[in-house]
Amino acid sequence: MKILIHFMQLLILLSFVGCAQKGRYHQSHDTPPKIIPNHIPTNDVEPKYEPYAAANLKPYTIRGVNYRPMSTSKGYSATGRASWYGQKFHGHLTANGETYDMFKMSAAHKTLPLPSFVRVTNLANGKQAIVRVNDRGPFHNSRLIDLSYAAALKLDMLKTGVSDVKVDVIHIDQNGQKTIGNKIIVNHSNKAVVLPKYIYIQVLALQDETQISKIGSALETLYQRPFKSVLENNVFKLRIGPLADEEDAFSLLSHLKMNGYPSAYKVYD
Numbered sequence: 001m002k003i004l005i006h007f008m009q010l011l012i013l014l015s016f017v018g019c020a021q022k023g024r025y026h027q028s029h030d031t032p033p034k035i036i037p038n039h040i041p042t043n044d045v046e047p048k049y050e051p052y053a054a055a056n057l058k059p060y061t062i063r064g065v066n067y068r069p070m071s072t073s074k075g076y077s078a079t080g081r082a083s084w085y086g087q088k089f090h091g092h093l094t095a096n097g098e099t100y101d102m103f104k105m106s107a108a109h110k111t112l113p114l115p116s117f118v119r120v121t122n123l124a125n126g127k128q129a130i131v132r133v134n135d136r137g138p139f140h141n142s143r144l145i146d147l148s149y150a151a152a153l154k155l156d157m158l159k160t161g162v163s164d165v166k167v168d169v170i171h172i173d174q175n176g177q178k179t180i181g182n183k184i185i186v187n188h189s190n191k192a193v194v195l196p197k198y199i200y201i202q203v204l205a206l207q208d209e210t211q212i213s214k215i216g217s218a219l220e221t222l223y224q225r226p227f228k229s230v231l232e233n234n235v236f237k238l239r240i241g242p243l244a245d246e247e248d249a250f251s252l253l254s255h256l257k258m259n260g261y262p263s264a265y266k267v268y269d
Helices: 002-025 149-154 209-223 246-258
Strands: 060-062 065-067 077-084 106-109 116-122 128-135 145-147 163-172 178-180 183-185 199-206 227-232 235-243 265-268
Touching: 077 149, 106 116, 116 145, 128 145, 128 149, 145 149, 199 209, 199 246, 209 227, 209 235, 235 246, 246 265
Parallel strands: 077 145, 106 128
Antiparallel strands: 060 065, 077 163, 106 145, 116 128, 116 163, 163 178, 178 183, 199 235, 199 265, 227 235
16 A cells, blocks of 8 residues: 555645646747737837836856846847747746736847847838837847747737837936936826837828839839838929938948939938
8 A cells, every 4th residue: 555655645746746847948939829819919118117027137047058137228229130929938937037928919039138128120121119028038049039829919020920110219217217228218297208219210202102112112122221102292202211320321322322222311210
């Protein structure tokens, strides 16, 4: 009888070990959701002051690579590749000790202090999402940030899997002062805060919208930047952007001026 009891205890112990070994990495490859809800909320997260988790400010090592988290996210702005993560991690704990829900607006970053709030701009189409960073990753040298399924849906990058993005931290201190990237946002008389404007290059202006679209599509293919047509005073204005930063805008403007568009100039929208 004692032998039987010991054997049953051993089986129970092994089952617990098996579950523990599965964890958030029991799938060898990440996958999209097995069941997709009819409605996935993609409303931007509302940034607010949250103290950093002290445990997540400590250096750590993954796959032999050492990472040192930043002491503050204030002023952080970067461009790079974004990916998204889904079913493999859904329902498991994040590095911040919360449960990962791929249908919420969240993200993972290797070194930003947790939690942080960031605005992500998809440079391929200009779409934006504000998410809360509460996890570590992506642990690929070529990738800057890992987005939840919901955030990737809002940025329209589920089909491509990865996309070039610009990441700006939205930092709010204990006194309520807001910084987006390296720009301090002043809230005068409790009026609504206006986010920094984005940089575009205005290439030309024509009354023929069809011609504007043809030229815009050609330039989009050539320079791998989205374009838009703006109608002002019955004239269609062709603009390329939004662009990552002033350096990116200067480089593109120089190329355009040398390649048949000497009247091109920067605009902020």
